[in-house]
Amino acid sequence: MGQVRDDQFKVRAVVLxxxxxxxxxxxxxxxxxxxxxxxxxxxxFALALFVPFVLCALIVNPVLKAKRPEWAFGxxxxxxxxxxxxxxxxxxxxxxxxxxxxxxxxxxxxFATPENGWAxxxxxxxxxxxxxxxxxxxMTWFFEGLPPGQAVPxxxxxxxxxxxxxxxxxxxxxxxxxxxxxxxxxxxxEKLVYPLANVAVDLVxxxxxxxxxxxxxxxxxxxxTGFGMIAWNILSYFSPGAPxxxxxxxxxxxxxxxxxxxxxxxxxxxxxxxxxxYFANLEVLFxxxxxxxxxxxxxGILRRLGFGLNISDSWGSSYEVAGWEGFG
Numbered sequence: 001m002g003q004v005r006d007d008q009f010k011v012r013a014v015v016l017x018x019x020x021x022x023x024x025x026x027x028x029x030x031x032x033x034x035x036x037x038x039x040x041x042x043x044x045f046a047l048a049l050f051v052p053f054v055l056c057a058l059i060v061n062p063v064l065k066a067k068r069p070e071w072a073f074g075x076x077x078x079x080x081x082x083x084x085x086x087x088x089x090x091x092x093x094x095x096x097x098x099x100x101x102x103x104x105x106x107x108x109x110x111f112a113t114p115e116n117g118w119a120x121x122x123x124x125x126x127x128x129x130x131x132x133x134x135x136x137x138x139m140t141w142f143f144e145g146l147p148p149g150q151a152v153p154x155x156x157x158x159x160x161x162x163x164x165x166x167x168x169x170x171x172x173x174x175x176x177x178x179x180x181x182x183x184x185x186x187x188x189x190e191k192l193v194y195p196l197a198n199v200a201v202d203l204v205x206x207x208x209x210x211x212x213x214x215x216x217x218x219x220x221x222x223x224x225t226g227f228g229m230i231a232w233n234i235l236s237y238f239s240p241g242a243p244x245x246x247x248x249x250x251x252x253x254x255x256x257x258x259x260x261x262x263x264x265x266x267x268x269x270x271x272x273x274x275x276x277x278y279f280a281n282l283e284v285l286f287x288x289x290x291x292x293x294x295x296x297x298x299x300g301i302l303r304r305l306g307f308g309l310n311i312s313d314s315w316g317s318s319y320e321v322a323g324w325e326g327f328g
Contacts, residue, residue, distance in 0.1 A: 013077035016056070017084030024048045024085055028092040043272075045196045046089035053082055057203040078204040097168070102142075105131045105160055110139040129163045132156035191281075198279035226271040247271055262300030263319065265293070295322050 027048045028040040040048035057078055064072040073081075091097045108126060112118035132138050138156035146152065186192045229245040236242045246254075246269055255264030277285060299319045307321075317323035 010074070010077060013073065013080040014084075016073065016077065017081035020049055020052060020081055020085035021088040023052055024088050025092045028089075041089045041092060045086075045199070045276075049082075049085040049089050053078075053085065053200070054203065056081075075204050079200070082200050082204075101164060101168075105164070106139050106142050109134040110143055129159050131160050193279060193281050193284070195276040195279040199276065202279075222275070226275070229271070245269075258296065258300065261303035263296055265296060295319070298322070 024041065024046060028046065031037045031040050031048075038047070040046060056073075061073050061078070108118060108122060108131060112123065126133075132153075133156060134140065136153045136156060138153040141147070141150070141153065229247050233244045233247060236244050254267045256267055257264045295317075299322060302321055317326060
């Protein structure tokens with residue numbers, strides 16, 4: 001019987017990673033656009049990848065190690081496959097690359113109306129390499145579907161997609177280079193812990209591929225409690241009147257008021273956050289809540305003094321001062 005080596009990955013690691021890539025792309029897209037169900041890549045650890053990776057690490061691979069060790073995946077194999085899956089998770093569905101890029105490219109022509117005046121004032125400034133035109137009704141067909149017998153007008157899309165994907169590829173390369181430059185300082189010197197990565201590393205850790213992590217009663221108590229609450233809440237999708245546990249959906253939670261003009265402190269139960277922060281440093285967790293509370297008092301004091309910028313950024317912070325502070 002062959003021995004599984006963990007010091008180098010094999011070709012089957014790329015095969016497994018390719019399977020994760022295809023599964024994440026198809027599952028997330030089908031779930032959101034076809035079934036209109038969960039958004040499976042709307043997180044830093046996409047559920048469309050997390051679920052099959054956990055099944056592979058905790059069920060499939062231990063069975064292979066017991067029955068056919070030469071077929072089992074080593075630690076490096078699983079980590080390579082996971083890395084490929086994580087890289088692909090940013091692409092599919094509305095929360096990935098197509099949802100933003102294609103919508104932005106198609107919107108100027110399809111949504112142009114006499115009322116908004118986009119055609120006379122905006123279209124002349126859009127170069128052919130920036131966005132596809134409506135000359136062959138490409139934008140109308142993009143939103144409303146192809147008429148019977150018509151071919152996809154790829155010619156309208158090739159040039160804009162080439163230049164935009166070139167720019168995105170360059171930006172991705174810069175991001176990877178920055179990560180390489182900062183890795184030694186953050187990982188070796190400051191010993192920063194990335195909880196999402198730690199979960200995956202512990203699942204594939206030798207000798208039993210995560211069995212130690214999931215073998216305790218405390219783990220199963222938390223897992224069963226969390227799964228039971230989420231499973232119970234699923235009933236509300238079929239029966240809207242059914243009671244629900246406040247498990248921290250996107251807009252759920254309670255706001256704790258502190259005073260006039262002070263923003264409330266949001267309180268909500270998020271099971272994923274509770275699970276992942278178990279792997280974080282206490283110093284990092286302290287910084288998270290300390291600076292959040294500091295921001296609440298800062299915003300409240302500035303509001304009481306009548307200071308404001310009236311220019312908020314919904315992607316950074318709902319409070320304009322804190323948002324611009326985040327930009328430096």
